């Protein structure tokens with residue numbers, strides 16, 4: 001009885017500590033965004049509530065907040081969907097079809113994703129310039145797809161491996177072609193895995209900074225992390241209030257996505273560990 | 277539909293080398309027959325079934341459905357499962373988890389692009405036959421093992437396959453359910469009259485279900501026959517030990533010759549080896565011979581002088597109606613089955629061997 005209580009107390013303490021630890025920067029962000037005088041380094045300055053920062057980013061045309069947000073959602077969405085689609089085909093052939101050098105392919109893709117981004121930027125920049133893609137969506141979408149493909153592939157391979165082989169056999173005996181097995185059985189059954197892969201891919205692309213900084217020049221293609229970082233005040237000072245308000249708004253789509261697909265994501269991510 | 281396998285061989289090559297899962301199988305399954313493949317784990321039963329279904333390609337040999345060649349190594353013919361019109365039930369059911377029971381059963385029909393009205397009628401029919409009509413809206417995870425089993429069978433028979441294949445379909449059910457389902461399955465097969473190949477490692481299941489049984493070992497057929505043939509005339513030690521529960525006692529003996537007759541000895545009991553056995557087993561004048569006797573043919577009591585021996589009971593197992601007693605004879609462990617229920621451990625009793633029920637096997641025939 002006593003031991004049980006101690007256990008509960010320890011669990012609670014650790015949980016509270018972890019949640020606080022994760023949430024502090026977030027709370028700080030929200031508080032600063034609501035602050036009248038967002039000079040957050042000085043403790044002396046008096047604190048006053050205001051929605052001015054939010055009003056500002058929504059109304060000030062020069063900040064281009066909505067354009068950045070739109071760019072981000074389009075670029076990340078397209079990248080995630082395409083990457084997961086390609087990854088699902090690849091994962092299916094790796095887990096189900098007879099294919100030489102499967103483990104080599106998997107390790108090779110993984111090693112590709114280990115390249116530091118910075119080592120690619122120079123080459124990609126001259127490539128995009130030659131193609132005339134600088135400051136367009138494709139300049140971001142194509143590198144993003146390549147960049148998030150290994151992660152999606154690994155999530156889906158581990159997910160597909162959990163699905164019993166008899167499912168495929170049953171589908172073959174029931175008359176399915178290889179293509180039908182994939183879209184009538186494997187993909188619907190693997191939906192939680194697909195969702196979690198797509199969501200992680202989306203978040204990766206949404207948060208990406210360096211490519212977005214290098215390959216875009218203005219609000220026609222620039223994504224929100226870069227956009228916010230380059231917010232500037234009238235006299236060259238850093239408008240912390242606006243930045244924090246924009247950052248707060250920006251986290252909303254992600255939070256909504258995670259809340260909607262929470263069940264799927266947890267299923268998808270733990271599927272490999274716990275026998276489903 | 278008559279199913280014929282000719283010289284069927286399947287080899288898997290992997291990193292560990294070449295593994296012959298199925299070797300030179302020749303057999304014919306008659307029209308509407310309930311045919312059972314019986315054998316221990318790893319003997320190639322599933323591989324053989326997959327070959328018949330078209331999920332694996334044979335390395336050598338041919339498979340015929342009636343006169344149609346569905347797979348042949350030499351003639352380079354290989355029909356897909358769809359073209360063969362086979363249906364299969366798997367050990368773990370392999371229901372589609374994202375579809376409800378109705379859609380699971382309808383799935384093969386949908387792939388065939390059957391009309392919606394026909395689908396509805398067919399699904400309702402088989403659901404009625406298998407008594408799962410009230411489960412049609414449930415998802416597979418809501419079903420018990422026995423119900424899943426029924427759905428899997430319904431999905432298999434809904435499109436009237438030419439051949440019905442089952443891979444250990446009952447092994448995930450508990451003992452009681454297994455017995456009832458077994459009876460129902462046999463009845464169902466009789467009623468729909470589809471040629472059936474059924475895989476199991478459980479000899480009771482094989483003996484109760486099969487019109488004929490093929491006993492497999494290491495990818496080869498050891499013997500094909502009806503339950504009674506396998507039980508009464510096992511052709512080698514492996515079949516003798518595998519078929520029947522409790523298994524047959526196998527006793528190693530030495531051959532001796534006297535007046536042109538061959539004899540083996542069970543202790544003091546001298547047994548003449550029948551002429552026909554000498555011929556069929558090609559028994560030499562000297563050497564070893566294995567004598568088999570089923571537990572029920574070891575009788576308690578001194579029924580006649582020549583065949584009786586005194587033994588000490590090592591242990592007993594009560595089966596309710598009957599009793600098993602284990603004893604050591606000629607330093608080999610033997611088991612007897614009796615309906616004398618008043619035996620005790622360490623008791624000294626007389627037992628009589630029914631000499632007309634003995635089996636003789638060559639030692640090397642395993």
Ligand SMILES: Nc1ncnc2c1ncn2[C@@H]1O[C@H](COP(=O)(O)OP(=O)(O)OP(=O)(O)O)[C@@H](O)[C@H]1O
Nearest residue numbers: 288290295297316317318319320321322323324477
């Ligand atoms: N895809 C495969 N690749 C390589 N070897 C295989 C493959 N499938 C089966 N085998 C081998 O073939 C042999 C027979 O396997 P199979 O699955 O047919 O046995 P089984 O009689 O069905 O056994 P169980 O009763 O355990 O299901 C085994 O030695 C197995 O390792």
Ligand SMILES: [Mg+2]
Nearest residue numbers: 321322323443
């Ligand atoms: Mg098997």
